[in-house]
Amino acid sequence: MLINFDELNRDLAPVLLIVLAVIFIWLTRRLLLMLLGRPLSRLLERTGRTDVDAIIRKTVVPPVRILLIALSIYLASRLLMLDMAANEFVNQLTQMLVIIAITMIIYRLVSLVFLTRGRLYSITGIVVEDALLPFVRTSLRIVIIALATILVLRTWGFDVSGLIAGLGIGGLAISLAAQDTLSNLFGFTAIVGDRPFVVGEFIKTKDLEGTIEKVGLRSTRVRQHDQAVVTIPNSVLAASAILNWSRLQKRQINLTLGITYGATAGELEQLLQRLRDQLASREAVDSASVVVNLVNFGERSLEILVRCYVNIADWGQFTQEKEYIFLDIMSAVEALGLQVAVPSRTVYIENLQDLLAGQPIATGFAPVRHQQEGDADDE
Numbered sequence: 001m002l003i004n005f006d007e008l009n010r011d012l013a014p015v016l017l018i019v020l021a022v023i024f025i026w027l028t029r030r031l032l033l034m035l036l037g038r039p040l041s042r043l044l045e046r047t048g049r050t051d052v053d054a055i056i057r058k059t060v061v062p063p064v065r066i067l068l069i070a071l072s073i074y075l076a077s078r079l080l081m082l083d084m085a086a087n088e089f090v091n092q093l094t095q096m097l098v099i100i101a102i103t104m105i106i107y108r109l110v111s112l113v114f115l116t117r118g119r120l121y122s123i124t125g126i127v128v129e130d131a132l133l134p135f136v137r138t139s140l141r142i143v144i145i146a147l148a149t150i151l152v153l154r155t156w157g158f159d160v161s162g163l164i165a166g167l168g169i170g171g172l173a174i175s176l177a178a179q180d181t182l183s184n185l186f187g188f189t190a191i192v193g194d195r196p197f198v199v200g201e202f203i204k205t206k207d208l209e210g211t212i213e214k215v216g217l218r219s220t221r222v223r224q225h226d227q228a229v230v231t232i233p234n235s236v237l238a239a240s241a242i243l244n245w246s247r248l249q250k251r252q253i254n255l256t257l258g259i260t261y262g263a264t265a266g267e268l269e270q271l272l273q274r275l276r277d278q279l280a281s282r283e284a285v286d287s288a289s290v291v292v293n294l295v296n297f298g299e300r301s302l303e304i305l306v307r308c309y310v311n312i313a314d315w316g317q318f319t320q321e322k323e324y325i326f327l328d329i330m331s332a333v334e335a336l337g338l339q340v341a342v343p344s345r346t347v348y349i350e351n352l353q354d355l356l357a358g359q360p361i362a363t364g365f366a367p368v369r370h371q372q373e374g375d376a377d378d379e
Contacts (some may be wrong), residue, residue: 027069059108063101070097095155103148110140134187184218187234191215201246208232248362250286250309251318253325258301259333263273266337268294268302275306284310284321314352 077090210224289309296303
């Protein structure tokens, strides 16, 4: 019995191609897992995660399966030698599966990277506040899904230009209708991103002054000195000049001390030196910032500038330290026998004796005659 090798080769060729296709798919799977898994593994190790394998399986394996399905369908269509219409359908199907797989990878990576502020910073070096992460994460997901949907529709031959234009017009209409809401949302983004204040800090703007209690998506709640709660839109607050008293590292004492003119130059020199020593010796005072100098001969006093910084941020503690400093200044003035000038005015009156004697005093002005009732009749 003779063996026809030509017929045997024709019979084994499809089987051999199938085996080669299976081997190729298996090798492709290993290659994809390696290409996608190793970079992700290095990124996760930088964040200190211990469940790296579980995260990789959850993130990478499902998209890789879809890619392998697309590859299998493509190879099967080539082995079966389908007609043109079937080949076109298979090409569109495989392209859609590839788009879905890539979208899944990017979507899962966004969810993984933008999970916490620490993970985002360790992977990308970008600093985003925790309150802003859900907004950023959701926005990126919406953009990814929208782009994937447009690509899938284009793959199946749909004209997406009209859809994009319609979405643009619809988005414009929605943005105009929700202008205040969007402006407050972007104001919230600016507040959280720039961090001009956080909850618990004391701020002052041209419209209000108080302690931050809550920063919401639409508005911020502030409790004033009188314990009244003010709710201000984020767009207004983000556009305002904000003075944050809670972030002071030190506070300033700026005082002009008036000494009466009875003081001599020697006494003033002793007083100036004593005040400098007293301020520099206080633990809370920045000794390098102490300024005590005679700066002016005022109308009623010798004016001494006393200026320094106190390394106390808390208002209550600062006022207590300020009180101690002022009492020390008073003690130094009293110890030298000097007096602090008080606001006063001296009036000099000419012809005081005539005034006391009841005599009229010439003022330089002509007397004014007041018409009495009946004057008109006398005329």
